[in-house]
Each structure stands twice: as C-alpha cells, then as structure tokens.
Amino acid sequence: MIHLNGVTKIYKNNESPAVDNLDLHITRGETCILVGPSGCGKTTTMKMINRLVTPTQGTILINGQDNREMNPVEMRQNIGYVIQEIGLFPHMTIADNVATVPREKKWPEKKIQTRVDELLHLVGLDPAEYRNRKPASLSGGQRQRVGVARALAADPDILLMDEPFGAVDPITRTHLQNQFLRLQEELKKTVVFVTHDIDEAIKMGDTIAVMREGHLIQLDSPDQILSEPKDDFVSALIGGNRAIKRLNLVKTREVIDNMPIQTLRTNSPVDTARKLLITSQLPAMPVVDENNRLIGVVQKHILSALKEQAEIADIMEKNGCVVDKGATLGDALSTMLNYGERYVIIVDENYSPCGIISFTYLLELMKNDVA
Amino acid sequence: MAARLLSYENIGLLTKQHIIMVLISSIAAILTAVPLGILISRERFARVGAIIENIVNVAQTVPSIAILALFFTILGLGFNTAVFALWLYSLLPILRNTYAGITGVSKGVVEAAQGMGMPPLRILTLIELPLASPVIIAGIRTAVVVNVGTATLATFVGAGGYGDLIVTGIAIQRLPLLLTGCILSALLAIICDHILAVVEKNRVVEYQEVKY
Amino acid sequence: MCIYGVAGNSFVGYVTANSGKILQLSLEHCLLVVVAVLIAIVVGISLGILISYYDVLAPAILYVCQIIMTIPSLALFGLFLPLFGIGFKTGVITLVLYCLLPVVRNTYVGIAEIDPSIIEAARGMGMNEASIMTKIKLPLAWPIIMAGIRTAVVMVVGIAAIASVVGAGGLGVFIFRGISQWNINAVLVGAIFVSLLAIVFDQVLKLVENRSQV
Structure with missing residues (x-):
C-alpha cells in the first residue's frame, strides 16, 4: 500500500x-x-x-x-x-x-x-x-x-x-x-x-x-x-x-470469549447470588435491568459478611468497576487499581455485561509471562 | 464672513469633502494594502515580508503632517495631494495588520487544511483570511481614524474639509467657526471609530475566543 | 520671520543657509515634546496607579483617554486656543492629553499583569502599600510603562509639528510657512527633520526599553 x-x-x-x-x-x-x-x-x-x-x-x-x-x-x-x-x-x-x-x-x-x-x-x-x-x-x-x-x-x-x-x-x-x-x-x-x-x-x-x-x-x-x-x-x-x-x-474480549456470564436482577434471591458466587469463584457479579444493561455490582465479600436477610437492590453497588470489551488487559488492570477493586466487569456496546476479569487472573497471567 | 462659512450649505460641502477624502483614500488603502499584505505573508516571500515589516514599522513613526508636506512638494496644492497622502499613510497600519494577522494564524490549522488537500487559494479565503479578519479590521480602524484626523490638515494643501473651519476660525478669531470645525471633525472620528470597533468586536467574538 | 534666507534653489543650499534656524526650531520642537511627555508621565502614571486600586474607574478613564486620542489633533489645538491663548502653553496642554492614553493604559496593564503571588509574598513579609508600589509593582511594570511612553513620544513628535498653527513653534513652522509661501525647500526641511526626529526618538527609546527589560 x-x-x-x-x-x-x-x-x-x-x-x-x-x-x-x-x-x-x-x-x-x-x-x-x-x-x-x-x-x-x-x-x-x-x-x-x-x-x-x-x-x-x-x-x-x-x-x-x-x-x-x-x-x-x-x-x-x-x-x-x-x-x-x-x-x-x-x-x-x-x-x-x-x-x-x-x-x-x-x-x-x-x-x-x-x-x-x-x-x-x-x-x-x-x-x-x-x-x-x-x-x-x-x-x-x-x-x-x-x-x-x-x-x-x-x-x-x-x-x-x-x-x-x-x-x-x-x-x-x-x-x-x-x-x-x-x-x-x-x-x-x-x-x-x-x-x-x-x-x-x-x-x-x-x-x-x-x-x-x-x-x-x-x-x-x-x-x-x-x-x-x-x-x-x-x-x-x-x-x-x-x-x-x-x-x-491482549484485548479483554479475547480472554472472556466463551466465558459464560451469570447475571443477577434486582429482585433475585440473595441465596441464589451467594451460591452462584461461591461456585464460580468470581469476586463479584453484575446486576442488570430488564434490557440486560448493567446497573450495578454485587461483591462477594459484602455478600459473605451479610448477616440478615436483604434484597439485591440494597447490597448492590452502582457504578462498579467497568471497562469496554475493546479495552486491553492493561486498561482493565489500571481501572481496577484506580477503583481499588479486585474485579472488573467487561461490557459490550449495549452496556450489557459479557465477562468478568479478576485481579487474581491478571496476576497469574503476568506470572506465567515472566516465567 | 463667519456667518457665510457657517451656513448649512458650506458645512454640508466641507462635510462632503472631508468624508470623500477619507473614503477614497481608505478604500484605496484597503484595496492595495490587503493584497500586498497577503502577498508578503506567502511563504516564498517570507524574507521580503520580514524586511517590509521592518520598513513599515519605521515608516509608521513618520508623522502624517510630514507625509502630507512631502506630497505637497511633489503634487502641489489640491484635493489629489491630500488623497494620495492619506492613502499612503493609511497603507501602513493595514499592511502591517494584514501581515501580522495572517502570519499569526496557527500553523497547525493551516497545515491541517493543506494535509486534507485544500488548494492554497481556498486555504487563504476559507481559513487564513477569516481567522485574520479581526486583526485586519483593527488595522483598518486605526487607518480610518487617523485619516479623519489627517484630513483636517488637508486644508493646508487646499483640499477643504473641516480643517477649513478650524484654520479660518483661528485666523479670524471666530470661536463659533473654530468650535464647529473641531466638534464636527471630532465627532466624525469618534463615530468611525465606534462603528469599526463594533465590526471588529463581532469578528473577535465569532472567531478568536478560541483558546486551546 | 517670513523667509529664512534665500540661498538658491538647491535643498542642500537651503539647509546650510538656514542651519541656525533649523537647529533653533528643532530644539523648540524637542522642548515641546519633552515638557509634554514629562507632564504626561507624572499625570499618566498617577492615573494608572489610581485606577489599579479602583478598578471600577478603569473603564471610564481609559475610555475618556481613548476618545481624546481619536479627536483630530488640529481640532484639539483649536479647542484649547480660546482657553489658553496663542503660544507654547496651548501646545503643551494638547500634547499632554494625547500622551495620556498610552501611559495610563500601560501603567494599568503593567500593574494588573504582575503575578499576584509576588505581591502576596511582599505583603506577607510586612511591606506596607506604599513600598509595595514603589519597590515591587512599579519596577515590575516598568518595561510595559516604558513601551507606553515610547508610543506617546513618537506620536507627539508628529502632533507637535501641528502646534505651530497655534503659535507654539517647532518644526511645523517650516511646513506651514513653506506651504503658504510656496517654498518647497522649507516644506521639505520641515517634513524630513520632523520624520528624523520621530525615528531617532523611537530608536533611542527602544534601546532604553530593551535595557529596562533585562
């Protein structure tokens, strides 16, 4: 050319x-x-x-x-x-x-x-x-x-x-x-x-x-x-x-491919959420509205510390730690560091969650790379 | 005699003379100085441009009465002498501001236009001149106001205008004559200044309040 | 004092024959300019300092100065003639008014543009207002004030040539007498020497200005 x-x-x-x-x-x-x-x-x-x-x-x-x-x-x-x-x-x-x-x-x-x-x-x-x-x-x-x-x-x-x-x-x-x-x-x-x-x-x-x-x-x-x-x-x-x-x-999209994503609704039972979080070993779960758009995040440590019965809506954090699926893992890492969180939710162009990347995952990746 | 000079008719005539002198010389100055300023702002004349800018800066310190006097020695008495002197003197601020305005346009803006394939003439008319216009108009404003003032001196080379009233007023010691001439010429200058200030400010608001 | 020595038609001849007169009128011209500018510096800087303290007054005072500048000089000489009579006084007063705008404006701008933290530091060290003005503000604003003075001087050299109309003398005498007596050489002498004077004043003050910036 x-x-x-x-x-x-x-x-x-x-x-x-x-x-x-x-x-x-x-x-x-x-x-x-x-x-x-x-x-x-x-x-x-x-x-x-x-x-x-x-x-x-x-x-x-x-x-x-x-x-x-x-x-x-x-x-x-x-x-x-x-x-x-x-x-x-x-x-x-x-x-x-x-x-x-x-x-x-x-x-x-x-x-x-x-x-x-x-x-x-x-x-x-x-x-x-x-x-x-x-x-x-x-x-x-x-x-x-x-x-x-x-x-x-x-x-x-x-x-x-x-x-x-x-x-x-x-x-x-x-x-x-x-x-x-x-x-x-x-x-x-x-x-x-x-x-x-x-x-x-x-x-x-x-x-x-x-x-x-x-x-x-x-x-x-x-x-x-x-x-x-x-x-x-x-x-x-x-x-x-x-x-x-x-x-x-590496783009975030490349590592979340084929990664099934579980989402919660504001009216989901808290027990379901707890079960899902423990089995998936992820630090957080996205909460979506009826159009499957991200509206918040529920974090594992908050859920585990929960003594009483509560609604998802009460324990959900709005504006969680989010990056676009076109972003790189580097962007994902700096977003986590900026927000001081151990997870980042990946969203697509409709702001629907399509994956989660945890801090531990990135650490593993870097460790392998150096080795 | 004072009464005759102060008739509406005579004041009308002097006003007409004064305005025509200023108008012709200013328009001629715009028509010569703006193209000349554009020309010396082109890159291939960069060196000439800098030299001319220096000459203009020195020439501008020459008093207007001196220019008028010099033209008198060449052309003698008359309307033309005054118009030529006014033209030459008002060339300077317009030429300088056109040059400064155009060379002051951000290099990045011009380069972007070149890089997108704008032909040079369109870059000049669509980008450089509009962006330089507040500075150019400021130069025209200076030139016109100076011209209104210098035109009062035109009476000494027999070209009429409000200077007639003032000089006669001084000579025959008639206060009404003197005051009429002074006030009318001052008013004309202030009005021209204000009109052009408004034009200038409009351009500034539209174009130049851009600070990246 | 009608014709200054007739010495042939050549310009050089005329200049040599009238060198004494040229020198005398040049000095007269310079005196007009220097006196006017000195008064304008005192008045102008004071006004500039005043409006730097009373910001509300600034637009009004600057506007008045600006209006004075737009008035044709012949008109302003004429206006003051009935008040101050024929002669040096009318010439100087008019010239002072023309000088005001550049001096006042540049003093005001020069003071306004000083980094406020410098003044705060001075105040913090316990300087009083008078010494802040004389030791901090004016020295820092000086290059800009100087530029205003230069503008004023160059302008006034030209305007002073018109002062001879109100009998204040100066090189204008050559120009106006020359025109009325159709003496081309006299007109040339007036025009050229006035121009030279303006250029020399400008260049000298430019040197002073550059030095004050260092």
Whole structure:
C-alpha cells in the first residue's frame, strides 16, 4: 500500500538528515506506528507520505504510484489526516469542519450533511447536539474525536495520524484509543500513526517502527518488540514493567470469549447470588435491568459478611468497576487499581455485561509471562 | 464672513469633502494594502515580508503632517495631494495588520487544511483570511481614524474639509467657526471609530475566543 | 520671520543657509515634546496607579483617554486656543492629553499583569502599600510603562509639528510657512527633520526599553 524506498530528508541549514535512507513498507489494512523520541524523524516521515514535506532523496509509492507524480491536492483529499487538536478550524462549526474534504470534492450538499451525521454518530457525538457548535465549546477529547471524524469524511483508504491523542488527559486518552481500535476493526484503514508514547504504540499498532535520529532501528510486531528488543535503545524505550506492558497486547474480549456470564436482577434471591458466587469463584457479579444493561455490582465479600436477610437492590453497588470489551488487559488492570477493586466487569456496546476479569487472573497471567 | 462659512450649505460641502477624502483614500488603502499584505505573508516571500515589516514599522513613526508636506512638494496644492497622502499613510497600519494577522494564524490549522488537500487559494479565503479578519479590521480602524484626523490638515494643501473651519476660525478669531470645525471633525472620528470597533468586536467574538 | 534666507534653489543650499534656524526650531520642537511627555508621565502614571486600586474607574478613564486620542489633533489645538491663548502653553496642554492614553493604559496593564503571588509574598513579609508600589509593582511594570511612553513620544513628535498653527513653534513652522509661501525647500526641511526626529526618538527609546527589560 505505502512503500518508502531509500527516503532521505535534509532540511535547509541542517547538516544531519532528519530522515536518513529509510525503507518502510506498510501493507493494506495495517496500523503502523512510528515511535521514537522527539526529533527522531517520525513526523517528517509521515508528512512525506502526503507531501507536506518533500523528500530530498528516494521515492514514496502509494498503491504503486510515485507520489511525486500525483496532484498533491487530489492525493491529500484521499488521505485522511489527523493532527493534534489545534488542527480544527476554530471559526467553523463542527459540521463544517467535518464536511471540509467532501466540500472540496464537491459532493452534493445533501450527501455531505448525511455523511456528517453518520460520522458524528460513528465517533460517539450526538449530531443534534454538536453539529452547530464551535470547537472552542468542546472538551479536548471531543475535539479529538471531531478530528478523527473529519479525517474519515471522504472515506479515504489511508489515515495519517500525528500524535492524535497527545493533548488530552490519560483517562480520556484511553477512551479515545479504545474507540479508535473498535472503529479500525470495522473500517480496516491503512493507518500511519505517529507517537512518542511506547505504551500507545504497543496498544494501537499492528507493526511498530522504532526510529532514532532519522534511522529505522526496529520494525516488528508489538509482541516482538517487547520480547526481543533489538538493542539497548529499544529496551530503554520500552522501559521496565514489561510484564505489565504485555497486558496491553491482549484485548479483554479475547480472554472472556466463551466465558459464560451469570447475571443477577434486582429482585433475585440473595441465596441464589451467594451460591452462584461461591461456585464460580468470581469476586463479584453484575446486576442488570430488564434490557440486560448493567446497573450495578454485587461483591462477594459484602455478600459473605451479610448477616440478615436483604434484597439485591440494597447490597448492590452502582457504578462498579467497568471497562469496554475493546479495552486491553492493561486498561482493565489500571481501572481496577484506580477503583481499588479486585474485579472488573467487561461490557459490550449495549452496556450489557459479557465477562468478568479478576485481579487474581491478571496476576497469574503476568506470572506465567515472566516465567 | 463667519456667518457665510457657517451656513448649512458650506458645512454640508466641507462635510462632503472631508468624508470623500477619507473614503477614497481608505478604500484605496484597503484595496492595495490587503493584497500586498497577503502577498508578503506567502511563504516564498517570507524574507521580503520580514524586511517590509521592518520598513513599515519605521515608516509608521513618520508623522502624517510630514507625509502630507512631502506630497505637497511633489503634487502641489489640491484635493489629489491630500488623497494620495492619506492613502499612503493609511497603507501602513493595514499592511502591517494584514501581515501580522495572517502570519499569526496557527500553523497547525493551516497545515491541517493543506494535509486534507485544500488548494492554497481556498486555504487563504476559507481559513487564513477569516481567522485574520479581526486583526485586519483593527488595522483598518486605526487607518480610518487617523485619516479623519489627517484630513483636517488637508486644508493646508487646499483640499477643504473641516480643517477649513478650524484654520479660518483661528485666523479670524471666530470661536463659533473654530468650535464647529473641531466638534464636527471630532465627532466624525469618534463615530468611525465606534462603528469599526463594533465590526471588529463581532469578528473577535465569532472567531478568536478560541483558546486551546 | 517670513523667509529664512534665500540661498538658491538647491535643498542642500537651503539647509546650510538656514542651519541656525533649523537647529533653533528643532530644539523648540524637542522642548515641546519633552515638557509634554514629562507632564504626561507624572499625570499618566498617577492615573494608572489610581485606577489599579479602583478598578471600577478603569473603564471610564481609559475610555475618556481613548476618545481624546481619536479627536483630530488640529481640532484639539483649536479647542484649547480660546482657553489658553496663542503660544507654547496651548501646545503643551494638547500634547499632554494625547500622551495620556498610552501611559495610563500601560501603567494599568503593567500593574494588573504582575503575578499576584509576588505581591502576596511582599505583603506577607510586612511591606506596607506604599513600598509595595514603589519597590515591587512599579519596577515590575516598568518595561510595559516604558513601551507606553515610547508610543506617546513618537506620536507627539508628529502632533507637535501641528502646534505651530497655534503659535507654539517647532518644526511645523517650516511646513506651514513653506506651504503658504510656496517654498518647497522649507516644506521639505520641515517634513524630513520632523520624520528624523520621530525615528531617532523611537530608536533611542527602544534601546532604553530593551535595557529596562533585562
């Protein structure tokens, strides 16, 4: 899909090249993460793909075609581009921002409006509420989602993302990452993603290209990078706690597959709950409403300590410890630590519980990994 | 004589002269300075832009009366002399603000537009100019107010305007004449300033209250 | 004092023939500017300090200063003429008013922008209000006040050229006499020397300003 062959970029008034003789091959539908410290040439590499930066030497092929031979304007309209949130046009409404590329492509206005609503839905923003607002009135995370929607507007095959989740707080970042992973599963775009955060790279990438001083140091899958870092630089970049980092390679969905899930209703007898909890050896059980949506959690230790007769509704904790099934085990672990609980409930897109992961389980997993 | 000068007819004439002088010179200044400012803000003229900005900064310290006097030495007396001097002098704030406004637009915003495949001309009209407009309008406002003031000096090169009333008032020591000229020219300046301040503020509210 | 020595048609000739007059009127011009600016500094900084304590007054006072700035200078000279008569006094008073806005505004802004924790620290160490103002606030606000003074000076050099209309002298004499007597060289001398004066004042004060920032 994207081939970089011997690409070198030397900026004016600079002796050492920003990118030095780089070969990189990105296949269709994969997410390739360019990661490295600032000044390693990752952003320059990305910008050479859509020709915001012209290479000094070497060629870049997109779908087999040299990108110097393409009309840059047309080419860029077919490559989605997300940069840090400053890239939203502050004087335009959210709808107009998202409609930018379709308007450039002269789509009929009606089609554009339908597409805008569709995209806002896709990134989880209610069009009725957000269409006519200006970027300034949105939170950082919401602006970032508009950025993604805008890049997807004309349904490009390729997405270039430059630190797209860089300017938000860690909790929002995790949300945005999970949401993007879910989207990407459906959309299967070819993504080039620049970040300086190795954890983000491990979580988001199919392949990771570790760069330093304009050179490609290692190009591998996240698993390979973690287990076989090529040199000291890559090891240092990964840092310690590799066992914990590897948790980010696994989605919660993958470990709860085929795990039967028992749920309680608010009117379930407490005895049933007790019996179920003891046989399943789980630390907690989800409570659902008539639509099978999660409304709370009953914890084992509370149930065991219970002396008198009580209703499930009385001993249920609302807003338990919950993550999306698209999240990684790493997310599950940090959620548990944040809430100080020994369990986390996994929910699907309808907020129906589809699994439980216990702290003990994660510990076992890490222990095996280290061994 | 004072009575004749203070007739409605004469005041109407002087008002017309004053306003036309300001209007022609200001519009001409906008039409020349804005495109010029856009031109020097383009990347390929980056070096020229910085040099011109410095020249403009120095030129702006030159008093308006000096510019008027210099044009007198070239064009002699007359309406044209005044209009040319006003035009040249009001070029400066508009040119400087256009340049500053456009180069002040966030690099990220422009790069996002480029990266999404907006052609340069559309980036200019849809992104850069709207975002720079409060600064450009502030420059136009400065220029117009200065022009209203400088136009009172146009009487010295025989171009009429409210300055006629003031200078004659001083010369023949007639307070009503003097006051009429002073108050009308001051009012005109204040009105222009307020109208353009409202326009400027509207743009600011709409575009610039964005702090990421 | 109608024509200052006729010496051929050349500009250089005219300048050399009238060098004494040029020097005298330049000094007169500078005197107008310096006196006006010194008064404006005293009045303007005091007003700025005043409104930094009484925030409610700030919009009103700044608005009045702003209005004064928009009034055409010839009009303001004319307005004061009946009150203060022909001469230096009218010239200086008018110039002072034009100086006020930049000085008052920059004093106010300069003081307002000081990090409140610094003032709190000073107060916590037991400094009284007067010494906080003279030892903390004004020194910290000084670079901004200085910038305001520079703006005022450059503006007033130009406006002072018009003061000769009310008989306050200065380089404007060359310009206005030159126009009425169709003496191109005189007009050029006036225009060029006024411009030079403005540029020199600006550059010198820029140096002072930069030094005060360090």
